[in-house]
Amino acid sequence: MKDHFRFVGSLVLHIVLIIALFSFAMFQGGFTSWFLFYSFLPISIYHLALLFYPIKRWRVERKQLQHMVRAGGHVPIHVQISRKLPFPLFYCVCEELLPPTLNKLDTRKEKYVYLHQPQKLQVRRRIKKMIFPWFRRQIRLSYELQHIPRGVHQLQAIRISIGDVFGFVKKEHVFLLEDELIAFPNERPLQLAEKLTSFQQGTASSLAFNLKNTNVASGIREYIPGDRFSWIDWKQTAKKNVVMTKEFEQEKSEDTLIVLDGCYHERFNALAFEAAIELTISLIGAIQQKSSQVGLLSITSETVFFPVQHDPTKREGIQQHLTRIEANGERHFAEQLKQELVRIPGTNSLVIVTTNLDHALSSFLQKIKQRKRKVHVFFIDAEVNIRDEQYNAVQQLQLQDIHIHILTEKELLQSPIEVNTW
Known part of the structure; x- marks a missing residue:
């Protein structure tokens, strides 16, 4: 529902701006008025095309090199995005929606420095990557999950956000990608x-x-x-x-x-x-x-x-x-x-x-x-x-x-x- 209102609001705003500039050029006349209208027209057309651009048709894949690790370990993850239409995009933000089970750190034996204050190991992980795809059809990015705590962690979704350079149009879509990451407890000598x-x-x-x-x-x-x-x-x-x-x-x-x-x-x-x-x-x-x-x-x-x-x-x-x-x-x-x-x-x-x-x-x-x-x-x-x-x-x-x-x-x-x- 929120995305629907955002789409309608952006569409109405651009239509109003085009009508307003056209009306100004018609009534004011002169080179300057028509120059402003024709200068803004390509930008408006791009924004309208971006509004209707089908981001949900992208193909997003998460590739884990490891599905099992010892607690405190690191796991590199690669994300590949494929799209058929090489529509020009100024930026793209990829965000991994992490489960609450990953909201703590395991630094192996060093974590016991905080044995009397375990709340200091509680964190809110956020993994965001910004890239500039322009006309590329294949987009690849990598990140690393560090200090993974013991347990079974369900990676469920990736949020993709795109927009224009002025910030008039913003679109996002959540791709459901289920993967399981298992962190076994450490064995200490x-x-x-x-x-x-x-x-x-x-x-x-x-x-x-x-x-x-x-x-x-x-x-x-x-x-x-x-x-x-x-x-x-x-x-x-x-x-x-x-x-x-x-x-x-x-x-x-x-x-x-x-x-x-x-x-x-x-x-x-x-x-x-x-x-x-x-x-x-x-x-x-x-x-x-x-x-x-x-x-x-x-x-x-x-x-x-x-x-x-x-x-x-x-x-x-x-x-x-x-x-x-x-x-x-x-x-x-x-x-x-x-x-x-x-x-x-x-x-x-x-x-x-x-x-x-x-x-x-x-x-x-x-x-x-x-x-x-x-x-x-x-x-x-x-x-x-x-x-x-x-x-x-x-x-x-x-x-x-x-x-x-x-x-x-x-x-x-x-x-x-x-x-x-x-």
């Missing part, structure tokens, strides 16, 4: 402290990835990335026509379940939640590289569970889930965790990644420890946001032999991330 790889009460810690007994093979399974070349069972590989690797005794006892807290709470920190996602996928990668079995329990308004078992396709499913996950839900994390652990078979070790360590979660973890389960908790938040009651909860959990790892901006800015017990 981890350096586990010696406390995490020490023997306790005669058994190896569940995070002792470097302690493996590779002398006694108890079975075979399909090869997964990270398995050693020497573990491949060549006879079974030839028989099944699938790469098979040996499974050892200790592998079966090193089951680890990672629980990601995605519940929204009053003091929720969106940047700390991004760090929790990066830490989760990094822990999964570190465990799988040592051929240990790992599962994931993601708790938001909906619970998603990836069982603790060797499955070559599980890693891809976890990565897709952690790409799309958003913090939400009204129920408390400790309450939902209690219900879910009843349904899930017991595992050797429980690793909880959370951004909210409160009294309810602390009390529940102490009950879990009484069942002789190994528990590690990764608590992520800005140093200035950690309150006295959370430090008290950490002390109580430490007395129960529950390992607490506090990650603030200091640790998150390091590469690799050094994980120490508080």
Whole structure:
């Protein structure tokens, strides 16, 4: 409707100007009056032709070199515009209509400088390019999306605007072009402290990835990335026509379940939640590289569970889930965790990644420890946001032999991330 009124207004304005100049020349007479009329006539004809020029018949294509990238990466995009009629155009403005999901920046580990002020990473992206096509039928332009945040981003449309040199005529059209851009979460290198790889009460810690007994093979399974070349069972590989690797005794006892807290709470920190996602996928990668079995329990308004078992396709499913996950839900994390652990078979070790360590979660973890389960908790938040009651909860959990790892901006800015017990 707005475009319709603009078109009618411009058309009426030009017709009135032509009639006014013609009337002035007829009544005034003389060289000057007719010179003004004939000088303005070509411009008026061009403006009228521009008003009726069918911009919507242009063919616009968006060409992405990449549809998948790691969070914080850059994606070059090329736009090609084709038109059949070489109508002279003074300028053309191409604007990418970006989705709200791109209105924040991800500068990878450098973003954690603002862990206590995540709103500083909120931006309003605008990508506009001006070109001067004149008589060209093929128009090409390029731009780059930088610091792409984690998630699935739907690029839906491009707005094309044209006009005359005086600004009397302005036309625009929105071309619907749907493309999907997926930004996977970053995997950060981890350096586990010696406390995490020490023997306790005669058994190896569940995070002792470097302690493996590779002398006694108890079975075979399909090869997964990270398995050693020497573990491949060549006879079974030839028989099944699938790469098979040996499974050892200790592998079966090193089951680890990672629980990601995605519940929204009053003091929720969106940047700390991004760090929790990066830490989760990094822990999964570190465990799988040592051929240990790992599962994931993601708790938001909906619970998603990836069982603790060797499955070559599980890693891809976890990565897709952690790409799309958003913090939400009204129920408390400790309450939902209690219900879910009843349904899930017991595992050797429980690793909880959370951004909210409160009294309810602390009390529940102490009950879990009484069942002789190994528990590690990764608590992520800005140093200035950690309150006295959370430090008290950490002390109580430490007395129960529950390992607490506090990650603030200091640790998150390091590469690799050094994980120490508080």
